[in-house]
Amino acid sequence: MKSVAYLGPPSTYSHQVTLQRFPPDQYTHLPCIQISDIFVAVESGKTDLGVVPFENSTNGSVVQTLDLFCDREKSFPSIKVCGEAYLDVHHCLLGHPRQSNGEISKDTVSRIFSHPQAFGQCEPFLTKYLKGVERVDVSSTSKAADLANKDPSAVAIASSIAASVHPDLQILASNIEERSDNTTRFLVISKATADPSSIENDDKTFMTFTVHHEQPGALCDMLMVFKEFGMNLTSISSRPSLIVPWNYIFLVEFEGHQDASHVKKALHKMNKYCQSMRVFGSYERGLKRDKRLDG
Amino acid sequence: MKSVAYLGPPSTYSHQVTLQRFPPDQYTHLPCIQISDIFVAVESGKTDLGVVPFENSTNGSVVQTLDLFCDREKSFPSIKVCGEAYLDVHHCLLGHPRQSNGEISKDTVSRIFSHPQAFGQCEPFLTKYLKGVERVDVSSTSKAADLANKDPSAVAIASSIAASVHPDLQILASNIEERSDNTTRFLVISKATADPSSIENDDKTFMTFTVHHEQPGALCDMLMVFKEFGMNLTSISSRPSLIVPWNYIFLVEFEGHQDASHVKKALHKMNKYCQSMRVFGSYERGLKRDKRLDG
Numbered sequence: 001m002k003s004v005a006y007l008g009p010p011s012t013y014s015h016q017v018t019l020q021r022f023p024p025d026q027y028t029h030l031p032c033i034q035i036s037d038i039f040v041a042v043e044s045g046k047t048d049l050g051v052v053p054f055e056n057s058t059n060g061s062v063v064q065t066l067d068l069f070c071d072r073e074k075s076f077p078s079i080k081v082c083g084e085a086y087l088d089v090h091h092c093l094l095g096h097p098r099q100s101n102g103e104i105s106k107d108t109v110s111r112i113f114s115h116p117q118a119f120g121q122c123e124p125f126l127t128k129y130l131k132g133v134e135r136v137d138v139s140s141t142s143k144a145a146d147l148a149n150k151d152p153s154a155v156a157i158a159s160s161i162a163a164s165v166h167p168d169l170q171i172l173a174s175n176i177e178e179r180s181d182n183t184t185r186f187l188v189i190s191k192a193t194a195d196p197s198s199i200e201n202d203d204k205t206f207m208t209f210t211v212h213h214e215q216p217g218a219l220c221d222m223l224m225v226f227k228e229f230g231m232n233l234t235s236i237s238s239r240p241s242l243i244v245p246w247n248y249i250f251l252v253e254f255e256g257h258q259d260a261s262h263v264k265k266a267l268h269k270m271n272k273y274c275q276s277m278r279v280f281g282s283y284e285r286g287l288k289r290d291k292r293l294d295g
Numbered sequence: 296m297k298s299v300a301y302l303g304p305p306s307t308y309s310h311q312v313t314l315q316r317f318p319p320d321q322y323t324h325l326p327c328i329q330i331s332d333i334f335v336a337v338e339s340g341k342t343d344l345g346v347v348p349f350e351n352s353t354n355g356s357v358v359q360t361l362d363l364f365c366d367r368e369k370s371f372p373s374i375k376v377c378g379e380a381y382l383d384v385h386h387c388l389l390g391h392p393r394q395s396n397g398e399i400s401k402d403t404v405s406r407i408f409s410h411p412q413a414f415g416q417c418e419p420f421l422t423k424y425l426k427g428v429e430r431v432d433v434s435s436t437s438k439a440a441d442l443a444n445k446d447p448s449a450v451a452i453a454s455s456i457a458a459s460v461h462p463d464l465q466i467l468a469s470n471i472e473e474r475s476d477n478t479t480r481f482l483v484i485s486k487a488t489a490d491p492s493s494i495e496n497d498d499k500t501f502m503t504f505t506v507h508h509e510q511p512g513a514l515c516d517m518l519m520v521f522k523e524f525g526m527n528l529t530s531i532s533s534r535p536s537l538i539v540p541w542n543y544i545f546l547v548e549f550e551g552h553q554d555a556s557h558v559k560k561a562l563h564k565m566n567k568y569c570q571s572m573r574v575f576g577s578y579e580r581g582l583k584r585d586k587r588l589d590g
Contacts, residue, residue, distance in 0.1 A: 242474070
């Protein structure tokens with residue numbers, strides 16, 4: 001049975017997408033404390049696969065994950081990307097039964113625990129029902145549910161499955177997020193990349209690169225190669241290189257499989273324009289509707 | 296006397312750069328609780344200027360600031376960028392006199408307060424001297440000093456000026472950050488942009504744009520215009536547009552003043568390739584050494 005590492009503790013959104021994508025009758029699941037632990041688990045061979053949050057449609061990039069892919073210390077030479085998965089994120093307000101007599105009121109709630117991203121996504125609900133109540137930032141929505149479970153006057157913003165693991169908590173309100181299209185994209189990492197999918201143009205490739213600091217327009221030259229070979233960009237981000245200040249590592253995802261001949265030619269041509277590059281592998285598109293950065 | 300809003304409370308790094316750039320004998324200073332309050336203060340005319348953190352050479356972009364420049368709700372139609380300022384960030388360990396008898400030891404420290412970015416920047420020091428001591432994330436290094444001041448067994452990672460405003464605290468260790476080149480870049484906002492500087496090629500311009508979702512290669516076409524007109528990029532970032540998922544607003548800074556004829560021509564040409572664009576104005580380069588994204 002193959003094993004999958006995810007960002008725990010159990011009942012996080014990472015756990016939810018892992019259960020969907022890698023059913024527990026076929027995979028064993030390993031909760032990790034930090035995203036870096038997932039990279040370590042895969043690199044060391046402790047698990048076969050890892051599921052890491054990459055970006056949220058409302059909040060943008062997950063910076064810790066970007067930094068791990070930058071791999072400045074070369075700690076993860078074997079890590080590849082072999083898949084992606086999307087999760088529709090629906091937040092619940094979890095609390096104690098006595099808090100739900102009638103409607104949700106700030107009179108029965110002393111504080112709200114959640115992750116900063118979740119607070120950001122539920123602003124209108126909080127303003128309407130719990131304005132002025134103290135908010136406590138914690139490291140995961142799962143941890144938030146844990147803390148609310150121990151405090152009869154507190155509530156948490158967390159996933160619906162967090163209610164099922166805490167018998168003292170119940171769902172006081174569902175779908176309290178502002179946007180109904182709130183989606184998180186996860187990447188699946190392993191030591192092997194994926195074969196081309198059977199459907200044409202259904203693969204994407206993930207890579208990082210740095211450009212020569214002294215060569216004007218080098219970033220533009222790199223992006224031109226993508227255009228020349230018809231490889232649409234689906235994601236671009238950057239992080240400090242930490243070699244010299246204000247020098248960046250770019251993280252790019254594009255349409256096409258690394259084994260396709262036009263992609264091979266393009267990657268070869270890119271060598272001219274970049275200082276360093278690393279291709280993390282190809283995988284089948286996880287979302288059937290179009291996600292393109294530039295068209 | 297002109298007034299400047301900054302991210303308070305007093306003794307933050309934002310305060311420090313504001314004091315350097317806008318001396319208190321010439322400007323009144325208004326501390327704000329959140330970065331959005333600085334935008335509101337300038338837009339409403341409550342202050343003439345605002346200083347907002349934009350990026351750190353170690354940690355990258357300040358996402359809250361990027362989102363405010365995205366201005367999705369059109370709340371800040373008058374905001375322009377009229378300057379930039381750099382601050383060398385040096386962290387101190389602040390604590391109580393009895394904790395400094397001899398060397399710093401985890402036996403005399405129950406917990407460490409700081410901002411998550413500061414913890415990230417002092418990892419080797421913390422591992423060496425305070426391994427395993429509880430860390431408490433708070434919203435600013437200034438707040439961290441405040442909390443340590445009230446708790447005789449706690450310490451804080453904060454600026455040296457935070458020690459001067461808390462008489463019970465003293466500097467237990469200085470320059471505890473990992474990288475000596477740890478720098479934060481701030482932008483200065485106002486309702487007016489700056490005139491071209493007297494030195495040629497010493498101005499930069501800040502703008503945001505979105506590209507047509509349906510037009511392949513539109514981002515590349517936009518970047519080509521910068522190259523064609525010799526306008527080097529010095530910064531590029533993106534944030535979710537929040538119009539449809541996986542559609543982005545790009546935030547770009549380039550060399551050149553918006554009143555220069557080649558920049559005017561380039562901006563005119565860009566209109567073809569983007570769905571929307573907003574030029575936030577031009578300002579003199581704050582750092583005399585070269586900071587170029589792509590050359």
